[in-house]
Amino acid sequence: MLTTVLQQLINGLSAGSLYALVAIGYTMVYGVLRMINFAHGDILMVGAYLAFFGISAFMLPWWVSFITAIILTGFVGVLVEKLAYKPIRNASRVSLLITAVGVSFFLENLFLVLFGGVPKAFPIAPIFHGVLNYNQLYLPVVSIYTPIVALVLLYMLLYILHHTKYGMAMRSIALDIDTTSLMGINVDIVISLVFFIGSSLAAVGGILWSTQYPSINPLMGIMPGLKAFAAAVLGGIGDVAGAAIGGLILGIAEVLIVAFFPSLAGYKDAFAFLLLILVLLFKPTGIMGKELERKRF
């Protein structure tokens, strides 16, 4: 029983850190633009597809392909912001939200048209192969990498936010975009950077996701996207560390519900949204959420 619970906790940690990586992107965009970027899950899919094509079509070594895919996905995020969100940045929040949903559908259908709906098998890099086995405890290598990668990236991001000029600019925009631009800060570049970082993190999430569950299709981003959104809200949307913690809680809670209520296993996904509803009802600012509309990042 103890090994089962321990095993489940490790599984939850691994799933949770994937959600965390994606949730951070949601939270950052919300922080600066006050909008939920519903296309974020599809950016994850774009990242996975780019990595897939790097390896299978261009025969790049896996790490070159991954890094290229992560950077390219960052630029896709920037492009999306420039084309879809920037022109209506001053419009109402609802317009931004609807545009984001539109972008999401556009990306899904673009990839469906380009590459078809049939799932593709994602090639797995050699270092991600294998399983470590400690008496009855099984650790697929990738489930060890995932939390480590998530932690390192989170640390880097927090460092950028709190110890660099661009980080300061981001936090400043989050507080008041108009005043920030009056201070002589190029708001456009900073927002692009936010989208670049958020989308790159989504790409990392997408690649790790596809390595763990090696089947990719153009609609693969929907569920992780929604879950990460739930995680971001759970942690307190707008708070980077909160998003990461929200992701972990969601991952572990999901796994534990299966462990303790096996007959509810089929409703694992529904559980995430139940959690989301409860949070919105009782603590709308989320776990880490301070006073609403005050603290960002």
Place this chain on the structure above:
Amino acid sequence: MKRLLFKTVLFALVTIFAIGYGVSKTYAASNTIKVGVVYSMTGPVASFEQSAWQGLQVAKEIMPTALGKKIDLILVDDQGDKVQAANAVNKLIYDNKVDAIIGPLISGNVMSATPIVEKAKIPLITPTGTNPLLTEGKNFISRACFIDPFQGKVAAIYAVKDLHAKTAALVIDSAQDYSVGLAKFFEENFKKLGGKIVAKTFIQTGESNFSAQIASLKPANPQIIYMPCYYQEIALFARQAREFGLKQPILAGDGAAEAALIKVGGAAVNGLTFTTGFAPEAIKTALGKKFEQAYQAKYHKLPDNFAALSADAYFMLVNAIDRAKSDNPIKINTALRQTKNFQGVTGNITLVNGNAIKPAVIEKVENGKFVYVTTINP
């Protein structure tokens, strides 16, 4: 200037899409028979579509006409989704005015299409929807495949007699009527044969992380795992199960019969066995041989279960139209449901209350290929 460029690009895009749409839209002449096809081009079971659609096209090449009229296939995507399946059927019946419908492929989607075709009185034949409820009390639904009570029984017999299993764990996709039904019939028959179900766990279509379910199966230590789900979930489940040290043989239903199972599952699905309606090695009829040759010539591979059953659905429909001597949907339906001893690709088919009575085959994955194991008669 910028604005002008933007408008020009927008205009060009809209025009291109509009032309594309116009060209792709079929303007059927009155001397054709319109057959709607509802397949999953996208979504979690999209690989089924590929085989099924290929099979359908080869079948159409072999028999392009009925009553001397050209047959027109109108394909609509159901995205593997129940709601989309209902939309697709509505569109085919009320916009395209089809005379008959082939598909959907999976039971849950057929289920959501059923009330619509019953009301419109349009015959629907599903190539692969095996859930028994699809045809129960229905007048316009038929199928080219056997039903799950039989498939579940065959699987249980195989598990006990050939795999010598006394205990089994069930992995059920709670989103699929197919999976829930098949698991139930397996359980009944497995218990009857003296077996015991020691664990049960549930998954959902489209889910990819099964670590929690696997960890919960492990302590029960079943001798086999019966997983009547679709290939995508089976492949991912098998991979993770092997990683987590679950070494038991996995037994599945015809939802596994798709090459993508091996592509995604890799070495983890080696040794996996499943019950299905068709194996190329088991072809005995003349039509079957003709189909196999034509399919191989066109796609350079052997037809699989979905290609063969999809072709059979088409052949049965054409045969029914010829026998009905009319393209009136109600007359087609009556003839279709009276199909007797039809020598299809997958064998000798007789419809009873819309259900095909025919043998099942067992296939196995061996070194990255599907290998025929045995045929079990009803």
